[in-house]
Amino acid sequence: MTESRPRVARTGSRPGHAGLPRLLAGLHSSGQVLSALDHERVHGPLPALRGGELIEMVQRSGLRGRGGADFPVGRKLRTVAAMGGSSRGGVSAVVVNGSETEPASSKDRLLFTALPHLVLDGALLAAYAVGAREVIVNVNESAEGSLRVLEGAIADRGDSRVPIRVVTGPDGYVAGEESAVIHRLNGGRPLPTFVPPRPFQRGYRGRPTLINNAETLAQIALIARFGDQWFRELGTSADPGSVLVTISGAVATPGVYELEFGTPIQDLLAAAGGLTERVQALLIGGYFGTWVEYSRAAQVRLARTDLRAMGATLGSGVVIALRASACGLTESARVVRYLAGESSGQCGPCVHGLAGISALFDALAGGTASERERLTLERWIAEVRGRGACHHPDGVARFAQSALQIFEEDVQEHRLGRCMARRVGVPVGAPSGSSAS
Amino acid sequence: MSTRLRVNPIACEGHGLCAELLPELIRLDDWGYPIIEEAEVPDELLDLAYRAVDTCPTLALVLDEDNLDRG
Numbered sequence: 001m002t003e004s005r006p007r008v009a010r011t012g013s014r015p016g017h018a019g020l021p022r023l024l025a026g027l028h029s030s031g032q033v034l035s036a037l038d039h040e041r042v043h044g045p046l047p048a049l050r051g052g053e054l055i056e057m058v059q060r061s062g063l064r065g066r067g068g069a070d071f072p073v074g075r076k077l078r079t080v081a082a083m084g085g086s087s088r089g090g091v092s093a094v095v096v097n098g099s100e101t102e103p104a105s106s107k108d109r110l111l112f113t114a115l116p117h118l119v120l121d122g123a124l125l126a127a128y129a130v131g132a133r134e135v136i137v138n139v140n141e142s143a144e145g146s147l148r149v150l151e152g153a154i155a156d157r158g159d160s161r162v163p164i165r166v167v168t169g170p171d172g173y174v175a176g177e178e179s180a181v182i183h184r185l186n187g188g189r190p191l192p193t194f195v196p197p198r199p200f201q202r203g204y205r206g207r208p209t210l211i212n213n214a215e216t217l218a219q220i221a222l223i224a225r226f227g228d229q230w231f232r233e234l235g236t237s238a239d240p241g242s243v244l245v246t247i248s249g250a251v252a253t254p255g256v257y258e259l260e261f262g263t264p265i266q267d268l269l270a271a272a273g274g275l276t277e278r279v280q281a282l283l284i285g286g287y288f289g290t291w292v293e294y295s296r297a298a299q300v301r302l303a304r305t306d307l308r309a310m311g312a313t314l315g316s317g318v319v320i321a322l323r324a325s326a327c328g329l330t331e332s333a334r335v336v337r338y339l340a341g342e343s344s345g346q347c348g349p350c351v352h353g354l355a356g357i358s359a360l361f362d363a364l365a366g367g368t369a370s371e372r373e374r375l376t377l378e379r380w381i382a383e384v385r386g387r388g389a390c391h392h393p394d395g396v397a398r399f400a401q402s403a404l405q406i407f408e409e410d411v412q413e414h415r416l417g418r419c420m421a422r423r424v425g426v427p428v429g430a431p432s433g434s435s436a437s
Numbered sequence: 438m439s440t441r442l443r444v445n446p447i448a449c450e451g452h453g454l455c456a457e458l459l460p461e462l463i464r465l466d467d468w469g470y471p472i473i474e475e476a477e478v479p480d481e482l483l484d485l486a487y488r489a490v491d492t493c494p495t496l497a498l499v500l501d502e503d504n505l506d507r508g
Contacts, residue, residue: 194445347446352468383466389447 016226020234022242023111023118023218024258031114033149036157039117046121047224054129054224055081061228062240063220067097067213068288068316070304073220076210080200081130083208092207094127095185095199096137098146098214099169099176102286103338104318107244108214110256112139112146115218116153120164122217125224127162130210135164138181140171173287173342177390178211180344191344192390213316215244235261239303243314247272249321250279263302268319278324281406285315287335288395291328291406294321311402327421329410332403333358333365339396350393353384357400367414374411378404439503441476442486448497455498458489471498 017025026034026042034042049057059074084091096119100108111119123135139146150166167185169175175190182203184190203209219241223231232240239261245268248254252273259268265282269275282297283289290312300306307313322328340354360377363369369377381400384393404411413419442462444455451469461482462475478486478500490498 192447194447348449348451348468348470349446349466352470353466356467380467383472387444387446387470387472389445 016222016230020242020260021258022222022234023115023215023244024256027110027114031110033113033153034115034117036117036153039115043118043222044225046125046221049125049128049224051129054125054220057223057228058220061223061231062237063216063223063231064239065213066215066219066243066317068285068313070313073212073216076200076212077126077129080208080210083200084131087208089205089207091130091132092134092203092205092209093185094123094130094132094135094217095181095204095209095211096123096135096214096217097176097178097181097211098137098139098143099171099181100140100143100316101171101173101176102288102316102318103173104248104283104286104320105246105316107246107256107317108139109143109146110244111214111218112137112143113149116150117157118218118221119214120150120153120157121221121224122219123164124160124162125220126210126212126217132162132210134162136185136204137164137166138169138185139166140176141168142171143168172344173339174344174390174392177392179390181211182209191346192388192392194389215317236301236303238305243302243317245302245314245317245319247319247321249283249319250276250323251321252276259302261301261303265297265300265302265319268302269321275321276323279321280324280326281322281328283320283322284310284312284318286318286320287339287399288391289313289315289318290398290402291322291332292402293406325421327365327410327419328403328407329365329414330419330421332400332407333361336361336396336400336403339392339399343392344390347388347393349384349387353380353387353393354396356380357384357396361400361403364411365414367417367419369415440478440483440486441501441503442473442478443476443499443501444471444473445497445499446470448495450495450497452494454492454494455489458492459485462486463489 055077063073065071065073098108127135154164169184170190177192178199179193179195180190182199183193185204199209199211235241242258242260244256244258246256257271279294281291281294283291292310292312337358340358343350343354345351357380360373381397385397453465453469455471456463456465463471463473466472490500
């Protein structure tokens, strides 16, 4: 393997990288892995923090989980540490949830294959802070590259106070749900469990467990080095910091981009090379996400408040631009069918409800649905919410509901036997393009 | 103290006895699975709610007393 150093100037351990990139500083254009040595050159050494210090820094930073739930990370760390302190066996593990089962997301894979030390740093710091006995990195079976690079990276960095190991889990959409990951680590099948108890209460080995998304832990690795004030230099006061967004669809250079919260959506699309053609809508938040008309989305910023006003959340950081020449209704019907098939099959409302929703969605897209069926579809979408052990049905309901709203005109057109679709717009079930920065 | 109803959807097989005993709080969807319309159980329905919990063949109906295990 040839020696190639990242072309990033060493800035010293403080005050840290000015502006962007932060997480992606040191990313090779080839996507080649950043070695432990180069990682340290780019970001500086792993700081030694006193007990409790990291948790306070993370709390002050305002970092929220990047896996989709937006939960305040500092509060989670504090809760897990407290749960561990008051239970006999302590905290069993920090689990890195890298089971990137969202088909349109590739940020976890990018972090694991190119910048593994950032994630491992964050996981170790979190483990020290909550008193966990080990770090377990959970990656998809299909992500062989991630597994290989992570194992190499763990060997490359030498011993740590807490052991690190990598495990693989199945690829199914629901297998990445945190209770499913924990259930599998405990020897069960990779299926969600009835919560509570949640992992922070009773997780791996039945003991309190911290489980976080890979990007969340990578952010912790930087906050620990450069501080919470540095973290807040980017972003807005409500949404501090930077975030990894996987941008795909009708953009010139699809890939993973690190952006500052508060970035106008227009600039986000420009970062991915700009639109390649006219776009009718953006799917924000991935397949559990929300369709938003392009004309509206183009007016707002990448910020929770702006997105919420349109009924959207960033989810695990996915934006897909749907070209005007594709049919949103047909695309949505395909996505709903895919998601219905991804039900883990445990909960009646999910199994039957999603199958029913998908069948009626297909009828709608096929132009054969009656008005009565349309009303039934809306009722089923409303009824399925909150009735699974995990949030799979809720995510499908959100997606389907937004599709019905945004593509209402298409519903009328299809009823008249007209569909505007000339091209396919959304990849379904297949991970989108590779990485870029 | 309040008492709330919850269904374990993994355990539930849609026998529907809960909706028969507690139609005030539970109805069934088009496939026979319970929809909890009102989770908070009023005092006058507590006895029936406990009976519904005991009657469920798969022990899928759960009554939570508040502040316990809700995270």
